[in-house]
Amino acid sequence: MRFKQDFFEQLTGFYSQVYPQPISNPHWLGWSDDAAALIGLSKPNDELLMQLSANHAADGASYYAQVYSGHQFGGYTPRLGDGRSIILGEAIGPHYAWDVALKGGGPTPYSRMGDGRAVMRSAVREFLISEALAALHVPTSRALAVIGSDLPVWREGQETAAITVRLAKSHIRFGHFEYFSYTEKGNNAKLKQLADFTISQHFPHLSTDKAGYIQWFNEVVAATAKMIAHWQSIGFAHGVMNTDNMSILGDSFDFGPFAFLDTFKEDFICNHSDHEGRYAFGQQPGVGFWNLQRLAQALTPLIASDDLVQALNQYQRYLVDHYLLLMEQKLGLAEVKFAQEPSLTDEAIAEQQKQDLQLVGEFTTLLETNQLDYTNSLRRFGELDVSSQKSSLRDDMVDVAKFDHWFARYQQRVGKVDDVANWQRDRNAVNPKYILRNYLAQEAIIAIEEQGDNSKLVQLHQLLRHPFNQHPTMEDFAKRPPEWGQGLIMSCSS
Known part of the structure; x- marks a missing residue:
C-alpha cells in the first residue's frame, strides 16, 4: 500500500496518534479482490496479514484515531471518537485515495473503558455487508478483509477478537462537525478548518467561501437522501443511524445490527437495543432528515440559517425522486x-x-x-x-x-x-436474487466459531459479489429463511 497522510498532516488536533495492538495467531477469514483493486492490491500475502493484524508496522502508515461526538438515539454525547478503529492513512488507488482503518485494532483514547476490540461475529458481518451493498450499487464504505485470531475477548461471554480492514473515501462524519461546534463551543476556526479540508479533499469542484459552503451543504443533503432512497428500495435497515454513523459523503457507514427485510414490514426493527423503534426500517427517511438538521445546527457559524433551511427543504424532493426512480426501474x-x-x-x-x-x-x-x-x-x-x-x-x-x-x-x-x-x-438486472440475509451470515459465523471453518463465509461473499445472477447451484441461498432465521434482531455488541 502507498499512503498519503492529508488528514494526519493537515488536521493536527482532530485526532490522537495511537498504535494498534497485535492480535495473536492472525489468519485470513475473508478477502475482497474487488476492494483490493480500489487501492492497487492484488492477492493477500503473509506480510500484508502481519501488517493488517498489527503484528508488523505498515510502511508509510501514521496510525491515529479521530475525535468526534454525536447524537445517539436522539441524545447528544459530547465526546465519542474512534473507540476501536485506528486509521493507517489514505491508501492511493488507481482512481481515489481510500482511508484504511483497522476496526478492532485495540484501545484508543476514545474507547471509554472498552478494550477497543471487535468480536469475530461483528467483524464478519461488517465485511459481508460492506461488499454486499457495493455489489447492489449502494453508496457504501468497503471492506478489504476480515482477520481472525485466537485472542480472547469478553462480551456476554468469551469470544475471539477479529479485525475488519475498512476502506472509506472519508471517515469524516456528521459528528465531527458537531464536536467542533458544540463540545469545543466557540472554536469556529477548527470548524472552518474541517469544512475547508472536507471540501478541498472530497468536493474539489467547490470553493471554500460562503457560496461554496452553501453548495456543499446542499450536496450533503442530496447525497444523504439518495443513500437512504437506496436503502428503502432494497429493503435494508441500518439499525443505528446515530449522527456519528453518518458519513459526510452519503456513504453507508459503521455497520452494527443491520438487516435486510425478509417479510416486508415497515416497522421492522433489527436492533434489540432500539426499544422504541427509532431506527425501524420505515423511520429511516425521517431520521436522515433529523440527522441533517443536527448537522445544519452545527454549521450555523459558517452558513446562514436561511440557506441551511433552504437546503434542508430539498431533502424530501431528493429522497422521493431517487426512491421513485429506483422503484420505477424495479417494477x-x-x-x-x-x-x-x-x-x-x-x-x-x-x-x-x-x-x-x-x-x-x-x-x-x-x-x-x-x-x-x-x-x-x-x-x-x-x-x-x-x-x-x-x-x-x-x-x-x-x-x-x-x-x-x-x-x-x-x-x-x-x-x-x-x-x-x-x-x-x-x-x-435491478432486482437482486441474493441478499445478505441475517441467517446466512449467522450460519457462516457459527461454522467459524464451532469448526474453525471459513468456507461458508467465503462462499457467501463470492455469491453476494454477483447478486443479480442466477447461480443455479445456489438456489437455496435465495429461499425465504427458515423459521429460526426470520426477522433476526441483532446486538450492538462488538
Missing part, C-alpha cells in the same frame, strides 16, 4: 414516462410521479398484508408477462382480489411490452 415503469411521452409538462410529470409513488406504496402494502418476502417478490417481475393475468406474483397472494385491482392499474401504467424477454432481463 418496469421507468421507460414509459419520458420515452413514450416526451411532451409531458412539468405538472404532468409531477402528477405521474405522484401516481407512481401511490402504485409503489400499494404494492409494498400488499407485500406486508400478505406477509411476503420483499426481495423474492421483486425478483418475480423478472418472470412476469405484463400482458397476462397469470403470474407467480398473483399465486403468492392471499388477498387475490386486492392484488388483481392493483395489477390492472399496473398493467395500464406499463403499457404494451413488445419484447417480453428483454423486459424481464431488465428487471433481473
Whole structure:
C-alpha cells in the first residue's frame, strides 16, 4: 500500500496518534479482490496479514484515531471518537485515495473503558455487508478483509477478537462537525478548518467561501437522501443511524445490527437495543432528515440559517425522486414516462410521479398484508408477462382480489411490452436474487466459531459479489429463511 497522510498532516488536533495492538495467531477469514483493486492490491500475502493484524508496522502508515461526538438515539454525547478503529492513512488507488482503518485494532483514547476490540461475529458481518451493498450499487464504505485470531475477548461471554480492514473515501462524519461546534463551543476556526479540508479533499469542484459552503451543504443533503432512497428500495435497515454513523459523503457507514427485510414490514426493527423503534426500517427517511438538521445546527457559524433551511427543504424532493426512480426501474415503469411521452409538462410529470409513488406504496402494502418476502417478490417481475393475468406474483397472494385491482392499474401504467424477454432481463438486472440475509451470515459465523471453518463465509461473499445472477447451484441461498432465521434482531455488541 502507498499512503498519503492529508488528514494526519493537515488536521493536527482532530485526532490522537495511537498504535494498534497485535492480535495473536492472525489468519485470513475473508478477502475482497474487488476492494483490493480500489487501492492497487492484488492477492493477500503473509506480510500484508502481519501488517493488517498489527503484528508488523505498515510502511508509510501514521496510525491515529479521530475525535468526534454525536447524537445517539436522539441524545447528544459530547465526546465519542474512534473507540476501536485506528486509521493507517489514505491508501492511493488507481482512481481515489481510500482511508484504511483497522476496526478492532485495540484501545484508543476514545474507547471509554472498552478494550477497543471487535468480536469475530461483528467483524464478519461488517465485511459481508460492506461488499454486499457495493455489489447492489449502494453508496457504501468497503471492506478489504476480515482477520481472525485466537485472542480472547469478553462480551456476554468469551469470544475471539477479529479485525475488519475498512476502506472509506472519508471517515469524516456528521459528528465531527458537531464536536467542533458544540463540545469545543466557540472554536469556529477548527470548524472552518474541517469544512475547508472536507471540501478541498472530497468536493474539489467547490470553493471554500460562503457560496461554496452553501453548495456543499446542499450536496450533503442530496447525497444523504439518495443513500437512504437506496436503502428503502432494497429493503435494508441500518439499525443505528446515530449522527456519528453518518458519513459526510452519503456513504453507508459503521455497520452494527443491520438487516435486510425478509417479510416486508415497515416497522421492522433489527436492533434489540432500539426499544422504541427509532431506527425501524420505515423511520429511516425521517431520521436522515433529523440527522441533517443536527448537522445544519452545527454549521450555523459558517452558513446562514436561511440557506441551511433552504437546503434542508430539498431533502424530501431528493429522497422521493431517487426512491421513485429506483422503484420505477424495479417494477418496469421507468421507460414509459419520458420515452413514450416526451411532451409531458412539468405538472404532468409531477402528477405521474405522484401516481407512481401511490402504485409503489400499494404494492409494498400488499407485500406486508400478505406477509411476503420483499426481495423474492421483486425478483418475480423478472418472470412476469405484463400482458397476462397469470403470474407467480398473483399465486403468492392471499388477498387475490386486492392484488388483481392493483395489477390492472399496473398493467395500464406499463403499457404494451413488445419484447417480453428483454423486459424481464431488465428487471433481473435491478432486482437482486441474493441478499445478505441475517441467517446466512449467522450460519457462516457459527461454522467459524464451532469448526474453525471459513468456507461458508467465503462462499457467501463470492455469491453476494454477483447478486443479480442466477447461480443455479445456489438456489437455496435465495429461499425465504427458515423459521429460526426470520426477522433476526441483532446486538450492538462488538
